[in-house]
Amino acid sequence: MLRVALTGGIASGKSTVAERWAELGAVLVDADVLARDVVEPGTPGLAAVVERFGEGVRAAGGALDRRALAEVVFTDPGARRELEGILHPLIRERSAELEAAADPEAVVVHVIPLLVEGGRTPEGFDAIVVVDLPEDLQLERAMRRDAASEEQVRGRIAAQAARSERLAVADLVIDNSGDRQELLAEADRVWAELCQRRAVTKS
Numbered sequence: 001m002l003r004v005a006l007t008g009g010i011a012s013g014k015s016t017v018a019e020r021w022a023e024l025g026a027v028l029v030d031a032d033v034l035a036r037d038v039v040e041p042g043t044p045g046l047a048a049v050v051e052r053f054g055e056g057v058r059a060a061g062g063a064l065d066r067r068a069l070a071e072v073v074f075t076d077p078g079a080r081r082e083l084e085g086i087l088h089p090l091i092r093e094r095s096a097e098l099e100a101a102a103d104p105e106a107v108v109v110h111v112i113p114l115l116v117e118g119g120r121t122p123e124g125f126d127a128i129v130v131v132d133l134p135e136d137l138q139l140e141r142a143m144r145r146d147a148a149s150e151e152q153v154r155g156r157i158a159a160q161a162a163r164s165e166r167l168a169v170a171d172l173v174i175d176n177s178g179d180r181q182e183l184l185a186e187a188d189r190v191w192a193e194l195c196q197r198r199a200v201t202k203s
């Protein structure tokens, strides 16, 4: 197994790269997806979040009101850390289960937006891949995709590591300052590099 971490800031292009790699055979373990799974209606995760943040973060149908919770946690770092304290252990547990179920020959790609934010150098991965782009492009793409204001997106960027901190831990960098086609070409280039590393590890 080759264990790869894929990280990058909000709207950097992680999902686009991860989808491409999945087409090429990667097994994906996506923390953003798991962060949703662990607060599905009826889960202990949702119960714990409502217990801490109140019924105001539960929408009419019973699901988590993500917009309401985002308003709270991206304007209050203490509240955000409390939410992370509830959800991150649940996300880590699910990630470990998914990885344990993967083929031993697989390239397992952990998509982890907050890899660097843990405050220490992430260990245990065979490769750390960072999707990188200038902040003005990141802001523009996030605002367009999420129909969000500049202030809302800046709130999330402020809650994340700086570009330089992510680049400092990168083994491989995917440049997403070009168009979508160029991003896919970058993804293919780095995938080939990862496969080569796996071949070396095996021999």
Ligand SMILES: CC(C)(COP(=O)(O)OP(=O)(O)OC[C@H]1O[C@@H](n2cnc3c(N)ncnc32)[C@H](O)[C@@H]1O)[C@@H](O)C(=O)NCCC(=O)NCCS
Pocket: 009, 010, 011, 031, 032, 035, 065, 066, 067, 069, 070, 073, 080, 083, 084, 087, 091, 112, 113, 114, 156, 159, 160
């Ligand atoms: C606050 C929540 C409900 C808002 O939901 P929403 O649907 O608007 O965003 P979504 O979960 O799709 O995240 C989108 C992006 O926001 C950024 N983001 C999310 N959580 C965080 C965080 N705690 N710190 C910094 N950035 C974050 C990431 O770039 C992420 O890719 C949600 O983000 C959440 O539950 N966050 C806490 C869990 C967490 O830390 N997730 C990050 C990856 S493990």
Ligand SMILES: Nc1ncnc2c1ncn2[C@@H]1O[C@H](COP(=O)(O)OP(=O)(O)OP(=O)(O)O)[C@@H](O)[C@H]1O
Pocket: 008, 009, 010, 011, 012, 013, 014, 015, 016, 017, 032, 113, 141, 142, 145, 176, 177, 178, 179, 180, 181, 183
């Ligand atoms: N090179 C590009 N040119 C134009 N748009 C792009 C490019 N790369 C990504 N995008 C767009 O930017 C947005 C973010 O891309 P993507 O969802 O892949 O990023 P992400 O890092 O997974 O985001 P998040 O973690 O915030 O969910 C999407 O709307 C995507 O279509």
